[in-house]
Amino acid sequence: QQQVKQSPQSLIVQKGGISIINCAYENTAFDYFPWYQQFPGKGPALLIAIRPDVSEKKEGRFTISFNKSAKQFSLHIMDSQPGDSATYFCAAIQGAQKLVFGQGTRLTINP
Amino acid sequence: NAGVTQTPKFQVLKTGQSMTLQCAQDMNHEYMSWYRQDPGMGLRLIHYSVGAGITDQGEVPNGYNVSRSTTEDFPLRLLSAAPSQTSVYFCASSFSETALNTEAFFGQGTRLTVV
Numbered sequence: 001q002q003q004v005k006q007s008p009q010s011l012i013v014q015k016g017g018i019s020i021i022n023c024a025y026e027n028t029a030f031d032y033f034p035w036y037q038q039f040p041g042k043g044p045a046l047l048i049a050i051r052p053d054v055s056e057k058k059e060g061r062f063t064i065s066f067n068k069s070a071k072q073f074s075l076h077i078m079d080s081q082p083g084d085s086a087t088y089f090c091a092a093i094q095g096a097q098k099l100v101f102g103q104g105t106r107l108t109i110n111p
Numbered sequence: 112n113a114g115v116t117q118t119p120k121f122q123v124l125k126t127g128q129s130m131t132l133q134c135a136q137d138m139n140h141e142y143m144s145w146y147r148q149d150p151g152m153g154l155r156l157i158h159y160s161v162g163a164g165i166t167d168q169g170e171v172p173n174g175y176n177v178s179r180s181t182t183e184d185f186p187l188r189l190l191s192a193a194p195s196q197t198s199v200y201f202c203a204s205s206f207s208e209t210a211l212n213t214e215a216f217f218g219q220g221t222r223l224t225v226v
Contacts, residue, residue, distance in 0.1 A: 009151065032213055043115070043201050043217030044154070089153060098169070099144070099203075099215055101153040 003027055004092050006102025014110050019077040021105045023090035026071065030092035034099075035064065035075050038087045047088070048075070080109045113137050117202050117218035124192040124225045132187040132221050134202030140216075142205045143185040144169070145177065147198040148220070154201065160185055192225045199223070 006023045013019045025033075034049035050057045050064040050073065057064045063076040077084055090102040118133045136143065144159035156169030160179040174196060176188040185204075189196060199222050205215040 004153075006153070034214070041219070043203075043219050045217065046214040049214075093213060098156060098159060099146075099154075101146075101155070103151055103153040 003100045004090060004102040006090050006105060008105060009103065010106045010108070012108045012110060013077075013080045015080065015082060017080050017109075019075075019080045019084065019107055019109070021075045021088055021090070021107070022072065023074065023102050024070075024072045025092050027092070027094065027100075028071070029094045030100075032093040033064070033066065033073050034091050034093070035062075036089045036091060036101075038089065038104075044089060077107075080107075082109045082111050085109050115202055115204055115216050115218040117200075117221050119221060120219065122221060122223050124189070124223065126192060126194060126225060128192050130189050130192065132189070132200055132202075132223075134185045134187065134218060135183050136185075136202075136204040136216070137183065138204060138216065139182060140204035140206055141182070142215075143179065144203050144215075145175070145185070145187045146201045146203065147171065147196075148201060149198050157187065157200075189223075192223075194225045197223060197225045 004025045035047045036044035037047040038044040048059050048062050061078045066073045085108050088105045091099045115136045141162045145157040146154040148154045155171050158177040160166045163182050166177050199220050201220050202218045203215040
């Protein structure tokens with residue numbers, strides 16, 4: 001079963017717009033929620049992460065919003081740029097380093 | 112800094128052949144893992160290791176073996192390749208669970224095709 005569900009599968013946003021990717025999880029024991037960014041031909045790389053004791057974390061143009069009661073979290077990319085075009089994965093971890101990934105979202109930013 | 116190095120980058124196998132995907136990290140990380148990436152499925156955990164001599168199964172372990180004789184290396188063995196194992200394989204490593212930074216560092220992947 002998919003422990004972390006991610007949507008949408010693909011997303012097209014105009015340059016300067018806001019990109020929003022959503023994830024939902026079931027296991028309330030998850031205690032760390034990272035987002036990974038993957039460019040074609042490369043491995044995923046950590047973009048931003050949040051722990052469940054905070055509701056929002058912002059790093060530059062990237063923001064994670066976390067709703068513990070709804071068991072949902074989302075990535076917002078403000079002022080989206082063509083260089084942000086990539087595949088984004090949400091993930092969750094419980095305890096020892098067993099990352100559980102969402103299905104991925106292929107983001108395309110049109111110039 | 113090398114980070115996590117995977118070899119080979121590309122491989123074509125015939126059904127029934129065996130092979131080993133190599134993974135090495137130079138960051139002295141305790142945790143290492145193998146994922147496969149398939150369209151629409153995200154990354155799924157195959158096997159992982161919490162330290163030298165210790166391995167365990169992930170979500171999709173069937174058809175794969177691992178061993179961890181050193182901290183640096185974590186090879187993945189395909190015992191008898193099947194077309195269903197056509198995928199992109201990623202190795203990852205990370206600090207111990209007690210560290211505040213739990214970032215996983217990924218290699219560049221091995222694209223495997225089984226015909």
